[in-house]
Amino acid sequence: MHRGEMPEGEPHLSPAPARSDSPPAHADIDGPYARYVLGLLFVVYIFNFLDRQLLAILLQPIKDDLKISDTALGFLTGFAFAVFYTFAGLPLARLADRWVRVSLIAISIAVWSLMTAACGFARGFTDLALARIGVGIGEAGATPPAHSLLSDYFPPEKRATVLSFYACGVPVGAGLGYWLGGWINDTFGWRWAFFIVGLPGVLLAWLVHRTIREPVRGMSERRPVSTRQYSMVEVWRFLTGLPTGRRVSLGAACIAFSGYGMAAWIPAFFVRIHHMTPGELGLWMSWITALGGIIGSLSGGVLADRWSRRFPQARAYICVASALLSIPCNAASVLLADPRLALLSFFPATICATLWFGPATSIVQDLAPPAMRAVASAVFIFILTIIGLGAGPQVVGILNDWIGTPDAIRSSLLWVTIATNLGAALFFGLMATSLVQDLEAKTHL
Numbered sequence: 382m383h384r385g386e387m388p389e390g391e392p393h394l395s396p397a398p399a400r401s402d403s404p405p406a407h408a409d410i411d412g413p414y415a416r417y418v419l420g421l422l423f424v425v426y427i428f429n430f431l432d433r434q435l436l437a438i439l440l441q442p443i444k445d446d447l448k449i450s451d452t453a454l455g456f457l458t459g460f461a462f463a464v465f466y467t468f469a470g471l472p473l474a475r476l477a478d479r480w481v482r483v484s485l486i487a488i489s490i491a492v493w494s495l496m497t498a499a500c501g502f503a504r505g506f507t508d509l510a511l512a513r514i515g516v517g518i519g520e521a522g523a524t525p526p527a528h529s530l531l532s533d534y535f536p537p538e539k540r541a542t543v544l545s546f547y548a549c550g551v552p553v554g555a556g557l558g559y560w561l562g563g564w565i566n567d568t569f570g571w572r573w574a575f576f577i578v579g580l581p582g583v584l585l586a587w588l589v590h591r592t593i594r595e596p597v598r599g600m601s602e603r604r605p606v607s608t609r610q611y612s613m614v615e616v617w618r619f620l621t622g623l624p625t626g627r628r629v630s631l632g633a634a635c636i637a638f639s640g641y642g643m644a645a646w647i648p649a650f651f652v653r654i655h656h657m658t659p660g661e662l663g664l665w666m667s668w669i670t671a672l673g674g675i676i677g678s679l680s681g682g683v684l685a686d687r688w689s690r691r692f693p694q695a696r697a698y699i700c701v702a703s704a705l706l707s708i709p710c711n712a713a714s715v716l717l718a719d720p721r722l723a724l725l726s727f728f729p730a731t732i733c734a735t736l737w738f739g740p741a742t743s744i745v746q747d748l749a750p751p752a753m754r755a756v757a758s759a760v761f762i763f764i765l766t767i768i769g770l771g772a773g774p775q776v777v778g779i780l781n782d783w784i785g786t787p788d789a790i791r792s793s794l795l796w797v798t799i800a801t802n803l804g805a806a807l808f809f810g811l812m813a814t815s816l817v818q819d820l821e822a823k824t825h826l
Contacts, residue, residue, distance in 0.1 A: 410601050415534040418593055419543060422527045425490060425589065426550025427557065428582050429520050432497040433462065434558030435578055436513070438663065442571040449506050458645075461510050462517040463770045467763045470521035474759030475613050477526035478752060485526050487590035493519025494582025501575035525758040532746045532754055533596040538686060540746055541696055545682025545739025552674020552735065555644075559667040599751035616756040619749070625812050625819035626748055629700075630764040632808030633741050636704050637769025638776075639801040640734050643711060643794060645774035647727065650790050655720035665724050673731030677703075680732070682739030696740035697813035703736035704805035710734075711798040715791050737809070744812075747820055773797070 436443075436458060443449065477485050496515030503509040528544065535543045565574040611619075620626035648666065651657045681699050688695035710730035717723040742761070749757035780793035 411535050411539065414594075418534050419531060419546060421589060421593060422486075422531065423547055423550050425486065425523060425527070425585065426547055427554040428490070428585060429493070429523055430551050430554025431557050431561070431578060432493055432516060432554075432582070433520060434555045435497065435562045435574060436500070438559055438562035439566055439571045439574055442566055443509070446571065447503065447505055447509070449509075457506075457509060457513050460771065461513045463766055464517075465514045466517035466521045467766045467771075469518040470525060470759040470762055471613055471756070473522040474525035474755040475616075477522075477529060477755035479610060481595050482526035482530050482755065483589065483593045483595050485522050486530075486593075487586045489519050489522030490582050490586035490589060491519075492522075494579050494586065495519075497579030497582070498576050500579070501572040521759075524762060525755040528742060528746055528758040529598075529751075529754040530593075530596065533598060533600045533751070536601045537747060538690065541685040541689070541739045541743035542679075542682040543739075544742045544746070545678045545685075548678045548682075548735070548738045548742070549675045551738075552671045552678070552731070555674070556667045556669075556671030559663045559670065563663050611753045611756070613756055616749070616753045617760050619753065620745070620757050620760050623748060623819045624815040625744065628808045628812035628815065629741050629744050630761055632700060632704070632805045632812060633737070633761065633765040634768035635801045635805035635808060636700075636707070636734070636737055637765045638773040639707065639711070639798045639805070640773070641769045642773035642777045642797050642801075643730075643734075646777045646790060646794060647714070650715060650794060651720060651724070653790060654788060655723065657720060669724065669728050669731055673728045674735045677732035677735030678738055681736035682743070684736075685740040685743070693817045694813040696744055697809055697816050699740045700737040700809035700812070701806050703733055704802045704809060706733035706736075708799055708802050711802075712795060715794045737805075741809075744816065773801075 440458070473485065473489070493516045496512050496519055499512040499515065500509060503512060527547065531543050531547060532540060561578065562574050565577055569577075621630070648662055651662050681703065685696040685699045688699070692698075707730060710726060710733050713726035714723050714730055717726060742758070745757055745761045746754055777790075777793045777797055780797070781789045784792055786792075
């Protein structure tokens with residue numbers, strides 16, 4: 382039997398387009414090579430968020446050099462990225478469900494890396510906006526196909542753990558962005574920060590293309606897979622037509638609303654309320670974000686997978702716990718008078734706020750048949766990003782102006798974290814009531 386062929390008696394699986402002479406065999410499922418793929422895609426996700434986060438730490442030197450207003454900078458950090466990231470993600474994910482996922486990821490890395498480096502050449506707002514849009518479009522082509530690939534390389538019972546490990550790239554990349562961007566700026570200037578951080582991504586794109594093999598879709602589940610191809614509308618209707626699909630998406634959107642709102646405004650909170658300098662705050666935020674995010678994301682995935690062996694709704698209840706536990710921790714961060722105690726409270730807040738990611742994304746991958754997993758992931762990311770990244774920071778800012786007091790930011794962050802996390806807990810709790818039944822739906826497609 383040749384490598385990559387099915388053993389006799391095993392159900393036939395629909396093939397994906399081949400990209401190498403040595404496609405993965407079933408021996409690769411959850412094996413050393415699968416773990417290599419996971420490790421490399423984890424590095425890809427670190428670069429994804431490192432390049433995304435870099436602009437935030439460089440806003441002030443860019444403002445001083447290019448004479449850009451705060452309104453324009455707000456557009457660059459928010460909608461210039463979020464809108465193009467989410468809308469480009471849908472057609473790119475549809476392409477991933479039809480084409481070679483590894484090639485799409487490699488191309489995406491190259492695009493966003495070159496666009497990050499291009500930010501260093503910006504002469505004004507327009508140049509920077511166009512480069513930032515390019516970063517958003519490039520990054521949109523990475524996560525949905527990565528979720529789909531990892532779901533083929535690892536069995537369903539380990540999916541939450543695997544996707545949680547992959548998700549650790551978010552806090553690691555964000556933490557590196559706080560530290561590395563500030564250090565390069567102080568040493569070489571803000572333009573060099575974009576060059577130094579962006580260009581190595583081209584090498585990473587080559588490594589992905591040359592060393593990751595495209596697996597057979599549905600390989601990890603060892604059961605017949607439909608060869609039918611689904612349109613974007615069909616995938617959207619399928620995911621949002623299931624009660625669990627709607628509830629996991631809305632729950633994730635609510636908890637992301639709080640998370641993005643806190644992430645955008647908590648630095649300003651400590652500067653305004655506790656009078657910390659950006660440099661001092663950056664050192665604290667780098668390790669809090671990276672270490673807290675790793676602990677929370679990994680813990681959520683491991684606990685969900687272990688618990689779900691005995692209790693099918695375990696992943697839903699991990700998401701509920703993430704939302705509810707975030708409330709008192711975030712509240713302590715904005716209410717404590719001592720700045721160090723407030724910052725230390727933000728560490729467990731970061732842990733609690735990231736418990737949900739692996740369980741929720743694994744539920745989306747479990748719900749969707751293999752042939753529509755990349756688009757299902759993109760639909761899920763679209764909903765949580767538009768509501769979370771698009772509206773979260775904006776609403777906090779509006780509340781700051783509406784309240785109008787010197788400590789308005791404290792009240793804004795407090796009420797946003799309470800309201801949206803309670804909403805997330807409600808949707809995730811409802812998800813537990815429909816999860817088992819809806820997991821059967823894909824078998825009828």
